[in-house]
Amino acid sequence: MxxxxxxxxxxxxxxxxxxxxxxxxxxxxxxxxxxxxxxxxxxxxxxxxxxxxxxxxxxxxxxxxxxxxxxxxxxxxxxxTPTKAAEFIIAHNRSFEMGLLAVQQNIVIKSQQLFLRHFKILEELKKNISLNTRTLLAQHKEKLSFSNQRIAANVKDILHEHQKKLSLKIQFTAQTSQNLLRRKNSDIEHLAGNLKLFSRACLRSKNLHLEHMQKSIALMSPQNILKKGYAIVKANGKITSRANDIKEGEDIEVILYDTILKSTVKEKIRHDGRETDL
Known part of the structure; x- marks a missing residue:
């Protein structure tokens, strides 16, 4: 190799x-x-x-x-080792999968809870509407019967009057129910929109984190380090940072950002590194 x-x-x-x-x-x-x-x-x-x-x-x-x-x-x-690499990938994918499953499960649970709560409200409204309608019908039937017994001559006018009132009350009750259902449907749509916004925000945050990691890796590349004024020294075809690997009189290569300098070592002078100490 x-x-x-x-x-x-x-x-x-x-x-x-x-x-x-x-x-x-x-x-x-x-x-x-x-x-x-x-x-x-x-x-x-x-x-x-x-x-x-x-x-x-x-x-x-x-x-x-x-x-x-x-x-x-x-x-x-x-x-x-290759085994450790495989374990890392499996663990990463498993963690990602578990996160998605947890989010999915939370969405399902919240949706079921929301649906059940509104379903119960609608059922209660349905019962109340039915009960109120039957009560109203019973009351007006009783009044009509009593009026029919007492005022036989005006029975038609009385029936017409009460039928009109009954129709208005039923219409009002139906309209009230429709308005309430419309408001509840709007609430459900609003909650669904919030869930979508949360999911998008979460994905956007993960993407920004990945972009930051990519930029950090790029900054560590040898080419970027050479741009800052550093150099790579090669002796006998190998990169080295130890003076003991180089002897006086040997040929070396000094690799800069855009140039390779070939030279011969005349003298080795000990350097304490203070000039480049940050």
Whole structure:
């Protein structure tokens, strides 16, 4: 797994994943054991840079218990083994699923409670309307009967008068019921609208959090660090930050943001780091 050729193959695989156009949730990089030298490819600059800039979250499970590679540091999430990577994904998906199920269950429960409460109110109104109507009918029938017995000559006028009053009262009762039902339906629609707004606000908050994480990862890329004036030193083809790895007279490469400087070490002078101490 060493060498520029293997690194290019690795990068090509990442490019192939990106070019498929499929909106994958994540890309998992694993290593199923092997020699210590097989671990070196994951310290390749180009691979680390590609992982840091990759638009899809990358999870590593390279399988090395002691060392952390550049690829691990650039990844969205790093784990020690392929098994741990799988456990992380399963746990993440399970947590997301449980959250959705909890929200769904709460919506169902609230909807059922709301429906039951209004159903009971409507049933009570229905009973009251029916009872009041029967009571009114009984009262007016009794009055009509009494008036018919006492005033036979004016029976038609009396019947007409009471029928008119009865019709008005029934009409008023029906109109009152319709207005009440309309108000209750409006309340239900208002509650449904609030539930939709809450769901959208929750999703918007999660999206903002994901965007913040992506920006933070981008700021950690080696290219952004080089822009700030730092440099990478390579001796014998390897990146190093230790003076003991470089001997006087050896050739080294100093990698800046847009230039590589090749030079020969004439002298090593000890530096305490105070000039760059923040």
């Amino acid at each position: 060493q060498g520029d050729n293997n690194a290019r193959l690795f990068l090509n695989k990442l490019i192939e994943v990106y070019q498929t156009g499929i909106s994958y949730d994540a890309v998992v990089i694993t290593r199923g054991g092997g020699a210590q030298s097989d671990f070196l490819i994951f310290d390749n600059y180009n691979i680390g840079r590609a992982v840091a800039k990759f638009p899809i979250p990358i999870i590593t499970g390279i399988g090395h218990q002691k060392d952390v590679s550049i690829t691990d540091m650039m990844a969205h999430t790093n784990t020690k």
